[in-house]
Amino acid sequence: MKTFSISILGCRVNQYEAEQIAAALKRRGLRQVDSPGGDLRVIHTCSVTSQAAKGSRQTIRRATRLPVLGQIACDNPDAGAGDHRDPGIDLQSQTPQLPDTSSRARVVVTGCWATSDTVAAGQMPGVDAVITNHQNVNDRLIELLNEWTPPDDASVTGDVTQPPTTNRPTSLPILGHKPATHQRAFLKIQDGCDAHCTYCIIPQLRPVLSSKSPDDAVAEARALVAAGHREIVLTGIFMGAYGQSTALRRRQDKSTSKPLAGLVAALCTQVPGLTRLRLSSLEPGDLDEHLINELKRHPQVVPHFHLPLQSGSDAILRKMNRQYTSGQFLEMIAMVQDAFDEPAITTDIIVGFPNETDDEFARTLDVVDRVQFIHTHAFSYSPRPKTAAARWTDQYVDGRVANQRIHLLNDRAKQHSLAYRQRFVGRAVSVIVERSDADHSPDRSPDKSRDKSSVHHGRCERYFDVHFASPTAHAGDLVQLRVDSVTADRTQGSVIE
Ligand code: SF4
Numbered sequence: 001m002k003t004f005s006i007s008i009l010g011c012r013v014n015q016y017e018a019e020q021i022a023a024a025l026k027r028r029g030l031r032q033v034d035s036p037g038g039d040l041r042v043i044h045t046c047s048v049t050s051q052a053a054k055g056s057r058q059t060i061r062r063a064t065r066l067p068v069l070g071q072i073a074c075d076n077p078d079a080g081a082g083d084h085r086d087p088g089i090d091l092q093s094q095t096p097q098l099p100d101t102s103s104r105a106r107v108v109v110t111g112c113w114a115t116s117d118t119v120a121a122g123q124m125p126g127v128d129a130v131i132t133n134h135q136n137v138n139d140r141l142i143e144l145l146n147e148w149t150p151p152d153d154a155s156v157t158g159d160v161t162q163p164p165t166t167n168r169p170t171s172l173p174i175l176g177h178k179p180a181t182h183q184r185a186f187l188k189i190q191d192g193c194d195a196h197c198t199y200c201i202i203p204q205l206r207p208v209l210s211s212k213s214p215d216d217a218v219a220e221a222r223a224l225v226a227a228g229h230r231e232i233v234l235t236g237i238f239m240g241a242y243g244q245s246t247a248l249r250r251r252q253d254k255s256t257s258k259p260l261a262g263l264v265a266a267l268c269t270q271v272p273g274l275t276r277l278r279l280s281s282l283e284p285g286d287l288d289e290h291l292i293n294e295l296k297r298h299p300q301v302v303p304h305f306h307l308p309l310q311s312g313s314d315a316i317l318r319k320m321n322r323q324y325t326s327g328q329f330l331e332m333i334a335m336v337q338d339a340f341d342e343p344a345i346t347t348d349i350i351v352g353f354p355n356e357t358d359d360e361f362a363r364t365l366d367v368v369d370r371v372q373f374i375h376t377h378a379f380s381y382s383p384r385p386k387t388a389a390a391r392w393t394d395q396y397v398d399g400r401v402a403n404q405r406i407h408l409l410n411d412r413a414k415q416h417s418l419a420y421r422q423r424f425v426g427r428a429v430s431v432i433v434e435r436s437d438a439d440h441s442p443d444r445s446p447d448k449s450r451d452k453s454s455v456h457h458g459r460c461e462r463y464f465d466v467h468f469a470s471p472t473a474h475a476g477d478l479v480q481l482r483v484d485s486v487t488a489d490r491t492q493g494s495v496i497e
Contacts, residue, residue, distance in 0.1 A: 001106070001149050005035035007059045010046025012235040012280050014111060016188040017137070018044045021110070024138040028145060036063035040106050040145070045113035045121075047201055050382035056113040057124070064107050064126025106148055110137050115205045116385060133205050183432045183458070183476050184278070185229035189217055189263065190236030195247040195283075197310075198321045198388035199350065199381060202237060211242050211259070214266045221271045230432050230478060231276035232267070239279065240286025249285055249323055260286070261294035268298035275478060276432070276461070281306040284324045287332050292339045303340040304463040307332070308348040312367030313360035316353055321388075326367055333371050342423065344462035346375040351409060352402030353381045354395035361405050368412055374420045374464060376413035378406050414488055421464055421486045428496060431458030431466050433477045466493045 004025050008018045021042055022032055030040065041063040045056035106128045109121045115132040122130045128148075131140045192209035193202050212220070221232055241247040243259025267277055277300045284307050295301045307329070311317050314325045324332075336343050349364060368376060380402045383390035433456050457467040458479070467490060468481050481493035 001039040001145065002029075002031060003033045003038040004030045004040040004042065005033050005038040005063075006042045006044060007035040007063060008044050009056050009059060010044075010048060010052060010112065012186050012233065013188055013191070013237055014044050014046060016186040016235055017111070018042075019186070021137060021141065024141065025145075028142065038105060040108065042108050042110060042141075045109060045111040047112040047116040047205065047384070049379060050384070051379075053113050053117070056109075056111075060107070060109055060121070060124055060127060063105075064124065106144075108141065108144065112202070112205045116201055183229065183434055184231040184233050185224040185227075186233050186235045186280075187217065187220055187224065188212070188235050190239050190242045193238040193241070193247050195238065195323065196321060196388075198319065199353065199384065201384035201387055204386060206237055209238070209241055209245055209247065211236075211244075214259075214263050217263060218266050218270050221267050221274060225271055225273045228476060230274075230476065231278060232271075232274060233278045233280050234263075234267075235280045238283060239281065240283045247283075258290055258294075261291045264291075264294055264298065264301065268300045274300055277301050278304060279306075281308065283308070284322075284329045284332055287336065289335060292335055296339045302461040302463075303343040304346070304461065305336060305343060306346045306348075309364070309367060309371075310348060310350050311353060311356070311360070312364035313356070314363075316356055316360050319355070319389075320350075320353065326363065330367065330370060342462070344374045344420070344464070345371055346463065347371070347373045347377070349376060349378045349409060350381050351378055351405045352397035352399075354389055354392040354397070356381075356397055356405075365408065365412060368409065368416070372416040372420060373413065374417050374462070376409060376416075378409040378413065380406060417464075418486065418488050421483070421491050424462075424483045424491075425486055426483065428480055428482055429460040429462070429466060429493065430478060430480050431460045431468075431493075433458040433473050433475050433479060435475055464491055466491045468493045468495060470495050 004022075006018045006022055008015055021044065025040070025042075026032065032038075035041070036043075036059070043056065043060050043063055045059070046052040047056070104126075107126050108129045108131060109124075109127055110131045112133065114121050114130045115134065118130050118132055121127060129140075129144055131137050189212045190210070192206045193200075194207060194209065196203050224232060236242065238247040240260065241252070242263060244252045246252055264277065264279075267274065277298070279295075279301075282305065287305065287307065309326075309329060310320060310322060312326050314327075317325060333345065336345065347368075349368070351361070351364075380399075381389070381397070383393075383396075435457060454471060454473070455467060455469055456473045456479075457465050460466055460481075466481055466483065468479070470479070473479055473495070480496040482496050483491060483493045485492045
């Protein structure tokens with residue numbers, strides 16, 4: 001077994017965890033290839049919506065329908081997975097006849113869907129192992145590799161010591177390598193949630209709260225910056241509960257109530273070369289005056305905040321068991337807008353929650369119009385197993401009504417995004433280039449990379465993407481741009497010389 005791939009579904013926490021798994025497998029001597037190829041195929045699944053669960057199943061099916069002969073893949077490391085398909089497998093078939101395990105790729109399913117639907121995952125044809133969130137994924141993977149790798153397999157090289165990934169109750173493992181080609185690096189500082197929003201399956205799948213120590217987070221951030229990342233995005237399941245043993249604010253230890261502010265201060269003062277620090281998502285009640293004051297002291301903290309509103313109706317918020325009212329949400333937005341220069345605010349909204357009336361949806365639209373989020377991720381409510389809301393079947397909103405509401409919300413969200421970005425026409429923004437045509441050209445000769453038509457794009461401080469042409473820029477560069485024009489779908493800029 002020489003190669004592996006990881007398919008990732010879901011949120012940034014999942015992306016980070018997949019990078020941890022990749023790091024452990026690379027330490028073990030395996031080489032990463034594009035998914036869903038490789039001798040070992042890991043699918044890191046998501047279960048947060050029924051759509052995500054369906055996507056997880058589809059991805060597993062794709063991975064199990066592309067078996068490779070491990071030895072052939074080893075012999076020709078430059079060839080893609082497609083070159084090693086077993087001719088005996090009907091790739092279109094829904095129920096392929098799988099060869100025995102000695103001659104095909106091994107498939108391991110991890111993550112939230114593997115945890116919520118462990119039995120179903122294990123019964124899918126071609127799945128060799130399921131590892132749940134309640135197990136130590138990296139340790140279990142290494143055990144499986146030992147089991148599956150014949151003792152005389154010369155491919156198992158590299159450092160075979162266990163990676164430092166043991167899950168301890170109050171600490172999270174460090175990811176001390178350059179994890180991906182993205183210019184932004186995720187740094188997971190917190191895991192777990194016990195808030196039990198009535199629609200959410202996460203507390204069943206990640207019930208124990210744990211936090212990375214400030215020292216470990218600083219060490220990891222230094223390693224990421226040293227590896228070339230300019231922007232670090234802090235992630236967690238309930239980041240506002242960083243340093244706490246519960247996400248329920250009324251039960252939190254008030255004597256240590258500001259650990260997140262302390263962590264931000266440590267990262268901004270003890271990590272030389274860190275250009276940008278972004279907080280991926282905060283529960284609305286967590287962005288209090290103390291945290292806002294700390295954030296605005298540090299120029300590395302970008303003026304972008306993702307604050308999931310979910311609904312603008314207090315009745316629905318109560319029914320969702322959210323820890324704020326719409327009024328408190330708007331007060332917090334006012335504080336943010338006061339503290340930062342034209343902050344970008346993004347959100348998530350659930351449409352069609354049980355018993356959501358037209359009037360209640362109108363309240364959501366009202367909050368959306370008042371805040372003018374620059375991006376709104378609106379999705380239709382879907383019942384998740386063993387959640388409180390899944391039992392309220394008699395209150396489900398008709399699918400057509402929910403779809404109409406989604407359309408309305410998306411239209412409104414587009415208008416607000418356009419209006420926000422128009423405010424920056426003629427003004428300077430800085431972007432970290434995420435992708436350049438030149439970087440993806442098969443010909444990387446200096447002449448080619450100087451092609452004037454090279455188009456690049458990158459996210460600016462305020463989260464929106466800006467496209468621009470440059471003969472010299474490459475992924476990872478920090479570039480000053482002037483915003484020239486804005487349409488519903490695109491923001492165009494030019495380099496400020
Ligand atoms: S805060 Fe609510 S929505 Fe977020 S993970 Fe916890 S239970 Fe789920």
